Amino acid sequence: MLQTGICARPAIAPWRTAFCKICPRAFYRFTMETIQSLLQARVQAAVPGDWVVQVQPAADRRFGDYQTNIAMLMARQQKANPRQVAQSILERIAVEDLCFPPEVAGAGFLNFKVRPEFLAARMLDLSKDPRCGIGAVARPKKMVVDFSSPNVAKPMHVGHIRSTILGDAIARVAEFLGHAVVRDNHIGDWGTQFGMLLLGWKRELDPEALQRDPLSEMERLYKLVSARCKEDPATLEAAREELVRLQGGDPENLGFWKEMIRLSQGQFDAVYGRLGVRFDVTLGESFYNARLKGVVQDLCDRGIARESEGAFCVFSDESVPPEEDPFLIRDREGWRPNPALVQKSDGAANYTTTDLATLEYRMEEWNPEEIVYVTDGRQQLHFRQLFAVFRRWKPGSTLRLAHVWFGTILGPDGKPFKTRSGETVRxxxxxxxxxxxxxxxxxxxxxxxxxxxxxxxxxxxxxxxxxxxxxxxxxxxxxxxxxxxxxxxxxxxxxxxxxxxxxxxxxxxxxxxxxxxxxxxxxxxxxxxxxxxxxxxxxxxxxxxxxxxxxxxxxxxxxxxxxxxxxxxxxxxxxxxxxxxxxxxxxxxxxxxxxxxxxxxxxxxxxxxxx
RNA sequence: GCGCUCGUAGCUCAGCUGGAUAGAGCAACGGAUUUCUAAUCCGUUGGUCGUGGGUUCGAAUCCCGCCGGGCGCACCA
Structure with missing residues (x-):
């Protein structure tokens, strides 16, 4: 299990194959190999081919600029003296044009100090390179970066900042390296909260406040009704009815709902404009509604999901050891099921289903090689299950799925960052x-x-x-x-x-x-x-x-x-x-x-x- | 209870998938300015890498146990 929650084999690191064989012509002329890659190739040429040489920046300046420990790795396998192995590599290596004569040091390191003339020549190259020495990757990938994902009718807050900034930075780097990136904002525009919002909108809306500050007004409505629902079953029931009406396509509720999205999008645009963040597509959860039933049906037809306690769930297929199985959890009695729900007992789909439908749509629309989800770490189990269901659902797919998760922003007290009064920070x-x-x-x-x-x-x-x-x-x-x-x-x-x-x-x-x-x-x-x-x-x-x-x-x-x-x-x-x-x-x-x-x-x- | 994750200098954090004497910033202390912006630079002090074992030439890094924090554990996303 990889730390990032990457599903499927990671591709070979792009920079290891990035010798510009298929670069666009405009870049080709200026693309520079790095000193690291040059040295790596030279050392590689001096050792047997079944060893993969890594040359790294030296840990300490006194050891030079770059170093490799390949001799120690080889010596271990061959049960030889590491310094002697290093010495024999040294005798075969040709780096006079790049470095001063390299030395064997310590337990068997090879250290390299780059000649100033070489650095100087490289500086002249760099000064002519509009891409600052960065080559485009040899094999550009199509990748979807799914990030930010704020909710409609709620103000964006600190909780959105890491996903937005991390996702944007990852997308920028990928784009600069030559990948084809689809920036997708999967906004939360559907779900049970709209029942309460609609009820509040109909009963308590303050039109002036809405005009002045739509997000605050919508937030007020939500909090108001949400609090009432907790004490008053009649309000809860009324909210539920509004939700059912919305989901049933009631024109009035659909109209209000669309207005809420429109007002929220205005806020998103303003914040993204300030941050300099852009998206290629903004497709909310509602966009995938039409596919949900089909996804559940398909999962059932294929025997991946089945009915349980009125809900439809995906259980373990026992294809991996229980410790690695996201559909199992252990308690005192032993291993018990920890299924992923794809349809609730009331017939509504939930977010695993939406995410699966979204995956299917992205495959059809863009056929990407990779999808990157930038969300907080609390969703790790969800994504492990999602990725596992996907593998069973689309067994032939080579799509790489990565959950890029992040930690919490804390306040000075070491608790999640809030305002002094305990509110979330907008x-x-x-x-x-x-x-x-x-x-x-x-x-x-x-x-x-x-x-x-x-x-x-x-x-x-x-x-x-x-x-x-x-x-x-x-x-x-x-x-x-x-x-x-x-x-x-x-x-x-x-x-x-x-x-x-x-x-x-x-x-x-x-x-x-x-x-x-x-x-x-x-x-x-x-x-x-x-x-x-x-x-x-x-x-x-x-x-x-x-x-x-x-x-x-x-x-x-x-x-x-x-x-x-x-x-x-x-x-x-x-x-x-x-x-x-x-x-x-x-x-x-x-x-x-x-x-x-x-x-x-x-x-x-x-x-x-x-x- | 189970799972994920974290525990590194007084504070905030790096540590590139096992390498050399564990790094940086802040704070503290001591220096540098007739200057291309001192919004900076140079130096000093400061760590049994939570803890106990294991793996090996070599462990902050990998494995196991324990202690402590955060988060998550089927009809919210």
């Missing part, structure tokens, strides 16, 4: 506050900025801070939400990264020139060399993001890059230097700015020209 208000806070810091640090520009920069910084804080931790961790931390200009934050970009732009403004056409580059100092190496590693890191859907790898890389740039900036004057040195440093600066902009852009974060 996303729109959260974004307002982010911009306001960024604006205040900006006014203090840089009072000379004109108002309009300050607001625009505050928007970029505020939104960037929120997004970056969400993307930096491992997605499976819960993390503590802290305004002070995310908006700090020190440490691993979006403003720190944006500041690195701003400093470079400032240099070019002062220089009054564009990027120089260098014929050669001399990386004479450590900070220059380090920066160059780090810049080239963009192409190594980015494809890894998709291996396990972890944008935090990119966030971490960008922080290290910004750090390397700041170190360079302190140690290596650009404008005060002259001639070739100055031009070379300007070129380094430009490369750094472009990689920062590109990388942050892939996280959905924009960069200001000044701040």
């Amino acid at each position: 996303l729109s208000e959260l974004l307002d506050e982010a911009e306001e806070r960024a604006g205040r810091v900006l006014a203090e640090k840089n009072p000379d900025l004109p108002e309009a520009e300050r607001l625009e920069i505050a928007r970029l910084i505020g939104l960037g801070a929120v997004k970056y804080a969400d993307l930096l931790p491992n997605r499976q961790s819960d993390y503590v939400f802290s305004w002070d931390k995310m908006l700090s200009f020190q440490g691993n934050t979006a403003p720190y990264l944006q500041n690195a970009y701003v400093r470079i732009r400032s240099i070019f403004r002062k220089a009054g020139c564009g990027v120089p056409q260098c014929a050669a580059l001399d990386l004479g100092t450590e900070p220059e060399r380090d920066l160059a190496l780090k810049l080239l590693q963009f192409g190594e890191v980015l494809p890894q993001v998709l291996d396990d859907y972890r944008p935090n790898l990119l966030a971490n890389y960008l922080f290290e890059l910004a750090n390397a740039f700041h170190t360079f900036y302190e140690a290596c004057p650009v404008l005060k230097s002259e001639g070739a040195l100055r031009e070379g440093r300007l070129l380094l600066c430009d490369n750094a700015a472009r990689v920062l902009q590109c990388g942050l852009g892939l996280l959905g974060i924009g960069v200001p020209e000044r701040m």
